[in-house]
Amino acid sequence: MNxxxxxDQVIVTTGRDKGKRGTVAERVDEQLLLVEGINVVKKHVKPNPLKGTTGGVIDKTMPIQQSNVALFNPATGKADRVGIKILADGKKVRVFKSSGEEVKA
Known part of the structure; x- marks a missing residue:
């Protein structure tokens, strides 16, 4: 269970975007996440007349390691660690480590 x-709303804990907040757009693989507005780089692209794209410099969001972000806890307004708790009916839920509250998805 991821x-x-x-x-999810996350806060960047390390790197040049430290302290910024964003929403996870997609999981690239087991370790990498795409977060909106985080780790944006300039990319030079060639024109491709077959696809109808023009060349130039574009802003592109690159993946970031999940170890460099932490889940945002709206109750405290800060980053928080996440644990997994098994309920009485056998269902697994994510909980914040600081308060034990369930993470609202």
Missing amino acids: KIRKG
């Missing part, structure tokens, strides 16, 4: 999922 502790950080698509649609």
